[in-house]
Amino acid sequence: MKYKKIGDILILDSNYDGEDYLSLSKKHKVKTIMKIDHIQGTKREPVYRILFGSETETINKENGCLFKLDLSKVMWSKGNNNERLRIARLVEDNETVIDMFAGIGYFSIPIGVHSNAKEVHAIEINPNSYHYLCENITLNKLNNINPILGDCMQVTPKFKADRIVMGYVKTTHHYLKVAIDSLNKGGIIHYHETVPEKLMDTRPIERIAAQAGNRDVELVKINKIKKYAPGVEHVVIDARIN
Numbered sequence: 074m075k076y077k078k079i080g081d082i083l084i085l086d087s088n089y090d091g092e093d094y095l096s097l098s099k100k101h102k103v104k105t106i107m108k109i110d111h112i113q114g115t116k117r118e119p120v121y122r123i124l125f126g127s128e129t130e131t132i133n134k135e136n137g138c139l140f141k142l143d144l145s146k147v148m149w150s151k152g153n154n155n156e157r158l159r160i161a162r163l164v165e166d167n168e169t170v171i172d173m174f175a176g177i178g179y180f181s182i183p184i185g186v187h188s189n190a191k192e193v194h195a196i197e198i199n200p201n202s203y204h205y206l207c208e209n210i211t212l213n214k215l216n217n218i219n220p221i222l223g224d225c226m227q228v229t230p231k232f233k234a235d236r237i238v239m240g241y242v243k244t245t246h247h248y249l250k251v252a253i254d255s256l257n258k259g260g261i262i263h264y265h266e267t268v269p270e271k272l273m274d275t276r277p278i279e280r281i282a283a284q285a286g287n288r289d290v291e292l293v294k295i296n297k298i299k300k301y302a303p304g305v306e307h308v309v310i311d312a313r314i315n
């Protein structure tokens with residue numbers, strides 16, 4: 074893949090060396106062409122170049138959901154689209170869900186659209202992502218999502234959720250205790266980690282068990298998301314905490 078279309082913006086791979094940008098923009102019917110060099114910091118902010126056009130705000134449709142975002146301010150997490158729908162389909166009627174690293178609503182919006190959750194508490198630390206999270210709640214006409222601006226280490230609601238999504242891969246294990254403390258008996262966490270292949274069956278579940286105290290941890294599923302680096306996978310661990 075040499076490019077990805079997000080709404081009406083084309084993001085080229087850093088090594089793209091193809092057609093001129095005007096032809097490319099006409100062929101793909103896009104207003105802007107960009108390269109994202111990398112994503113930096115805790116708030117996952119893009120370092121980017123605009124190669125054609127000027128507008129960086131767009132609306133991307135995915136899995137029946139609308140995601141408005143500004144690609145110069147917030148990241149689009151590519152490669153997670155199947156996971157976003159998988160989680161939404163797991164949510165049972167009347168569940169209370171916490172999305173600890175909500176971004177622009179990558180998980181919260183599909184849960185709102187595709188499930189009958191009672192409520193989704195969506196926490197985001199980056200004010201720009203939070204802005205689009207709020208816009209996306211309105212855009213998708215959802216009334217059961219509670220957006221919270223802040224650090225989930227401090228602001229995660231202290232009640233008992235049925236399901237907690239931990240969609241962040243930098244130091245996610247540092248947040249496990251906060252998550253487990255807010256999880257109902259028998260509740261499920263979806264814990265993301267980047268893990269060397271040879272540790273995949275041991276390290277993530279050991280990290281969860283280490284923070285669960287005397288609660289039983291049941292491994293439900295290990296779901297591979299994508300290759301993160303040579304020999305390193307981005308995985309999601311579904312674990313039930315009894």
Ligand SMILES: C[S@@+](CC[C@H](N)C(=O)[O-])C[C@H]1O[C@@H](n2cnc3c(N)ncnc32)[C@H](O)[C@@H]1O
Nearest residue numbers: 116117150174176179197198199202224225240
């Ligand atoms: C990489 S994005 C991933 C979004 C989405 N969960 C996914 O997996 O597709 C992670 C988001 O977590 C946010 N974040 C990082 N640390 C956080 C914290 N301590 N509390 C709340 N949000 C945080 C970042 O600003 C970013 O928007």
